[in-house]
Amino acid sequence: MTTPEQRRQDAVDALAQQTIELPSWAFGNAGTRFKVFPTAGVPRDPFEKISDAAQVHRHTGAAPRVSLHIPWDLVDDADGGMEKLVAHAADEGVAIGTINSNVFQDDDYKLGSLTNADPAVRRKAVQHHLRCLDVMRATGSKDLKIWLPDGTNYPGQDDIRDRQDRLAESLAEIYAGLDPDMRIVLEYKFFEPYFYTMDIPDWGTSLLHCLALGEQAMVVLDTGHHAPGTNIEFIVAQLLRAGRLGAFDFNSRFYGDDDLMAGAADPFQLFRIMNEIVRGDALRPDSGVNFMLDQCHNVEEKVPGQIRSVMNVQEATAKALLVDREALGEAQRSGDVLAANGLLMDAYSTDVRPLLAEVRESRGLPADPYRAFMASGYLDRVRSERVGGTQAGWGA
Numbered sequence: 001m002t003t004p005e006q007r008r009q010d011a012v013d014a015l016a017q018q019t020i021e022l023p024s025w026a027f028g029n030a031g032t033r034f035k036v037f038p039t040a041g042v043p044r045d046p047f048e049k050i051s052d053a054a055q056v057h058r059h060t061g062a063a064p065r066v067s068l069h070i071p072w073d074l075v076d077d078a079d080g081g082m083e084k085l086v087a088h089a090a091d092e093g094v095a096i097g098t099i100n101s102n103v104f105q106d107d108d109y110k111l112g113s114l115t116n117a118d119p120a121v122r123r124k125a126v127q128h129h130l131r132c133l134d135v136m137r138a139t140g141s142k143d144l145k146i147w148l149p150d151g152t153n154y155p156g157q158d159d160i161r162d163r164q165d166r167l168a169e170s171l172a173e174i175y176a177g178l179d180p181d182m183r184i185v186l187e188y189k190f191f192e193p194y195f196y197t198m199d200i201p202d203w204g205t206s207l208l209h210c211l212a213l214g215e216q217a218m219v220v221l222d223t224g225h226h227a228p229g230t231n232i233e234f235i236v237a238q239l240l241r242a243g244r245l246g247a248f249d250f251n252s253r254f255y256g257d258d259d260l261m262a263g264a265a266d267p268f269q270l271f272r273i274m275n276e277i278v279r280g281d282a283l284r285p286d287s288g289v290n291f292m293l294d295q296c297h298n299v300e301e302k303v304p305g306q307i308r309s310v311m312n313v314q315e316a317t318a319k320a321l322l323v324d325r326e327a328l329g330e331a332q333r334s335g336d337v338l339a340a341n342g343l344l345m346d347a348y349s350t351d352v353r354p355l356l357a358e359v360r361e362s363r364g365l366p367a368d369p370y371r372a373f374m375a376s377g378y379l380d381r382v383r384s385e386r387v388g389g390t391q392a393g394w395g396a
């Protein structure tokens with residue numbers, strides 16, 4: 001039997017190793033299609049986005065990688081632009097993580113990118129992904145994240161099956177370009193930007209394409225990309241069982257793809273997800289599951305919004321680590337429904353903030369990263385320094 005003290009110690013060890021990747025686009029201005037409210041001091045280029053992300057790592061010690069979106073974060077410089085970005089990241093104490101491909105901005109992609117009926121448009125979209133692989137070679141990134149914005153708005157607009165066939169062919173071309181240590185991580189989303197069909201609307205479609213591609217293709221689960229009421233932890237359990245959960249995009253939703261701070265809307269759901277992660281032994285740094293945030297901060301400050309989200313993921317993880325799994329297994333096997341549910345709820349109801357403060361302080365980090373950042377003067381500094389030029393928008 002493990003004692004509560006042993007569980008606590010195991011939790012401390014696991015939490016000290018947990019890392020969460022940050023999205024570069026969280027640091028730029030974002031908004032809805034109605035309005036983007038500009039925030040003073042936001043980054044004007046990819047270098048400044050990385051500097052802001054590094055602040056999150058500096059205060060939490062848990063966010064050592066930054067995910068880039070290409071071409072938004074492309075530093076086009078004949079003299080090794082991306083290498084300069086890598087060096088800048090290293091100077092700031094972080095590294096480049098996943099590379100995300102945009103195929104949602106060009107007019108050519110109105111009727112689809114990798115699924116477009118026009119072979120020339122498909123070729124262009126495939127080429128863009130091959131270019132992303134080159135960016136990965138320049139940045140040392142290992143994961144190419146494909147979120148496919150393709151779909152249709154009206155029944156009959158295009159042939160659903162033909163689009164799947166074209167998608168499979170395009171993905172196979174990209175997959176063939178991977179180096180042996182690279183992966184495609186394939187995201188799904190049930191609606192938006194199209195509202196009748198999306199070409200990768202759900203985990204089943206993503207998984208089928210991944211299985212057809214091969215072992216270097218894995219599913220990405222974005223917590224905001226499901227219909228209301230979807231049991232996301234079930235999907236986590238199933239994908240882990242199949243060995244195909246490649247990454248998370250954490251964010252909160254109340255309605256649709258709201259991109260709010262992770263753990264803000266439904267901390268209990270985040271706990272249930274992390275409970276499946278711990279149950280599936282997928283928290284280990286070498287588990288193959290990359291934990292990432294995918295958020296936009298429309299009305300709140302961005303760096304502290306990211307810090308708060310990292311802390312929320314850590315809290316959900318700490319609670320999941322405290323579940324008494326032996327007692328839970330016994331209760332489950334003996335059919336004691338209420339005891340089993342009670343054991344899970346006991347862990348969820350634990351205030352883990354003192355435990356996390358202890359983990360941080362033992363690593364020389366502030367007990368409360370949010371307060372430490374707010375007191376650091378960084379926001380005032382960038383507000384006065386970053387004047388002029390064009391503020392980076394969601395995309396720029």
Ligand code: PSV
Nearest residue numbers: 100147187189222249257294
């Ligand atoms: C799409 O909604 C998405 O969640 C994808 O992950 C993209 O990479 C991200 O937003 C930013 O474009």
Ligand code: MN
Nearest residue numbers: 187222249294
């Ligand atoms: Mn996402």
Ligand code: MN
Nearest residue numbers: 222224225257
């Ligand atoms: Mn999204």
